[in-house]
Amino acid sequence: MSGDKINPRVDVAFKKIFGVEENKDLLISLINAVVGEEDQVVDLTLLNPYNHKNFKNDKLSILDIKAEGNHGRKFNIEIQITDEGDYDKRALYYWAKLYTDQLKAAEDYSLLEKVIGIHILNFTSISKSKKYHNVFHITEKETGLSYFDDLELHTIELKKFTDAV
Template structure:
C-alpha cells in the first residue's frame, strides 16, 4: 500500500487546511515567511476566488487564510509542471489582494498578500536555491516600494537531490524550520 503524501492536493488540504490542524498551518507559514510576517493565529477563508461576472475564470485555491493582523496567505501545492505557472501564481496573488477591497472602501485597508507555492518540479532553473522569495523592486536602485506583494516558491526537486540519503545526512542538512517542514513532502 502506498503512503499518503502531502504532495497530493486532498492530503495537503486535510493536513493544513482544516480548523483542527491550524497549528500545522501556522508552523508551515512561519517556517517559510520572514520574521516580520510571522503569524500567531490564522483564520481559514473560503478557498473559492470570487467572480465578478459569470464569464470570469473560477479559481479555487488550495488554502486561503488571514492572520490576526490582516495579512492574507494563499498556500498552493502543485505536483505537475504546469505551463505558465508563474502567471497562475501572479493571478492567484492578484485575486487574494484585490478581494480585500469592497465597493466604496479606501485603499488604505489593503493588507499584504503572500503567495506560497510548493512545487514538485523545477520552476526556476536559473536558481539553485529551493526557496525563492519574490518582491517588486525598482530596477536601478533596488528600492522596495510596493511591499504588499510577496511570492514564495519552494521547489521540492531541489530540496533533496539524493533520495538515498541516510538519516544522518538528512539531519546534517536541516538548518531551518523550512528544512524540517520540507522533509514532510519527500517521498519515502
C-alpha cells in the first residue's frame, strides 16, 4: 500500500485536500486562481455541505465543498470524474439551492450575496467551446448586458486542459 498515489480527482481525496480546516489555505488558493479579481478571498469559512431539505419530498443534495468568503460571497466547488449527463442542470441546481438558502422568513432580498460555482470536470461537458475554463453569467441575449450579477459558474474541463498543454 505504501507508495500508492492518491488521485486528487476522486471526491474523497479532493474533499480531504481542499475541504478541511487545516488545508483552508489550499482552498483559498484554488478559488483565487479561478475567480476574477473582484471575487478574491483572503479568508473563508467552510460550511456544512448538505443542502437542507425544505420539504420531506425535496431532493437532498450534498456538495463537495461549500464555503463563504470573507466578503460574504458563497462558493460551491465540485469535482466530477464521470459524465453522468445533465451536468449543466446539476450545476444550476446546486447554485440555486445555495442562493435561495441564504434568506430566512422576512429577510430583505438585499441580503443575498453572490454565489460562485466552480466545477472541475474530468470530461468534456461543453463541446461548443474549445476553452478549458469557461465562465458563465446571465446576460441579455441581444446586447450582452449583464443585469444579474449574483450568478457566476465556472467550468474547468480537465480533458481540454490536457489537450491544450
